[in-house]
Amino acid sequence: MTLFDSPAFEGHEGVHAFHDEKTGLKAIIAVHSTARGPACGGTRMWNYATAEAALDDVLRLSRAMSYKNAVADLDLGGGKSVIIGDSRTQKSPALFEAFGRAVERVGGQYWAAEDVGVSPADLASTRKTTKYVVGLEGTPASSGDPSPTTAEGVFRGVKLVAKRLWNANDLNGLTVAVQGVGHVGGYLADKLHAAGAKLIVTDVNEPVLREVAERTNATVVAPDAIYDVEADIFAPCALGASVNADTLPRLKGKAIVGAANNQLASHEIGRAVFDRGLVYAPDYVVNGGGIINVASEMRALQTGGSYDPAWVEMKLGRLMLTLGEILERSVAEGRPTHEIAAAIARARIDAAEEARAAA
Numbered sequence: 001m002t003l004f005d006s007p008a009f010e011g012h013e014g015v016h017a018f019h020d021e022k023t024g025l026k027a028i029i030a031v032h033s034t035a036r037g038p039a040c041g042g043t044r045m046w047n048y049a050t051a052e053a054a055l056d057d058v059l060r061l062s063r064a065m066s067y068k069n070a071v072a073d074l075d076l077g078g079g080k081s082v083i084i085g086d087s088r089t090q091k092s093p094a095l096f097e098a099f100g101r102a103v104e105r106v107g108g109q110y111w112a113a114e115d116v117g118v119s120p121a122d123l124a125s126t127r128k129t130t131k132y133v134v135g136l137e138g139t140p141a142s143s144g145d146p147s148p149t150t151a152e153g154v155f156r157g158v159k160l161v162a163k164r165l166w167n168a169n170d171l172n173g174l175t176v177a178v179q180g181v182g183h184v185g186g187y188l189a190d191k192l193h194a195a196g197a198k199l200i201v202t203d204v205n206e207p208v209l210r211e212v213a214e215r216t217n218a219t220v221v222a223p224d225a226i227y228d229v230e231a232d233i234f235a236p237c238a239l240g241a242s243v244n245a246d247t248l249p250r251l252k253g254k255a256i257v258g259a260a261n262n263q264l265a266s267h268e269i270g271r272a273v274f275d276r277g278l279v280y281a282p283d284y285v286v287n288g289g290g291i292i293n294v295a296s297e298m299r300a301l302q303t304g305g306s307y308d309p310a311w312v313e314m315k316l317g318r319l320m321l322t323l324g325e326i327l328e329r330s331v332a333e334g335r336p337t338h339e340i341a342a343a344i345a346r347a348r349i350d351a352a353e354e355a356r357a358a359a
């Protein structure tokens with residue numbers, strides 16, 4: 001299959017491939033849309049088996065960033081980048097400086113940020129050769145770890161869903177199954193516990209799991225058993241595709257609200273979730289707190305100001321109103337939530353494209 005035939009290529013404004021012989025850098029920067037503003041999305045370093053696999057991943061992820069940024073009503077487009085290589089053995093400051101030169105060549109259409117395999121220290125090297133990078137530490141603009149804001153959004157999403165499903169004003173008596181108690185899942189477990197929810201947790205990282213379970217009084221289960229527990233809400237906070245044809249029939253609760261990206265294994269499974277009567281809070285809506293936090297740093301860098309928590313709170317509040325609208329429309333229109341979320345994002349991107357074309 002050629003690049004232009006790939007279903008993931010659809011709608012991309014540009015795809016840029018870079019090779020730097022001296023450092024061994026092999027990177028792809030995908031810009032899906034700049035209609036709403038410069039494309040912003042993380043940089044992933046991963047040991048892809050083939051260049052095609054890297055290309056497919058970056059295209060899928062950059063399009064998803066357009067939708068996530070639009071639904072959060074940020075003045076940002078969608079993009080993503082990948083560096084092909086093993087982040088444990090092939091990292092060097094020179095590699096990330098070479099990556100910065102690549103970002104610079106895209107001329108501000110794409111802003112890089114942290115993602116799997118890339119740390120703030122790596123981005124500090126990237127910053128030496130481009131200004132189009134966020135997620136740095138130690139400046140007034142720095143937004144820090146996005147996980148607490150992501151967890152706060154998911155927590156508010158859980159409360160919203162509980163209110164809709166059970167008219168519950170608090171989480172007392174509700175059980176939430178949290179899959180993955182890393183950065184976001186850990187903060188989420190703390191918030192749910194403090195709000196009175198009962199927790200069932202799992203993780204493949206034993207020490208982290210034990211620590212979170214102890215401080216939140218949670219019941220621990222084996223990773224695969226999380227799908228079978230008696231919980232009202234399933235909160236996937238580990239990897240993607242955890243809602244699939246195997247796991248969906250096993251879920252006993254009434255809702256799926258979690259931080260993980262790409263929770264639905266396919267578009268069709270989203271329809272199956274709806275048909276089973278489960279309420280699904282679309283992943284890129286409910287986990288948008290993290291990108292809102294990052295966007296605050298970008299604003300500060302562009303204006304020479306500082307990170308602004310009040311702006312982050314305002315944006316997060318509005319995102320939760322959008323989530324409420326999606327849940328409501330799903331019932332009123334008899335349509336799955338992920339389709340409604342995508343329609344809202346698409347309409348916002350299309351409107352920006354039309355305005356740009358008319359200007």
Ligand code: NAD
Pocket residue numbers: 146147148150179180181182183184185202203204205208223237238239240259260261287288290291
């Ligand atoms: P993390 O790596 O800190 O946490 C993920 C946890 O999941 C780890 O503790 C890991 O051991 C565990 N895990 C992996 N495989 C598992 C399995 N099969 N069963 C159970 N546990 C498993 O990552 P994070 O930053 O907390 O992000 C979690 C998810 O949320 C990811 O999908 C990420 O893309 C998404 N997300 C994160 C943010 C953010 O602000 N960090 C924002 C948006 C989306």
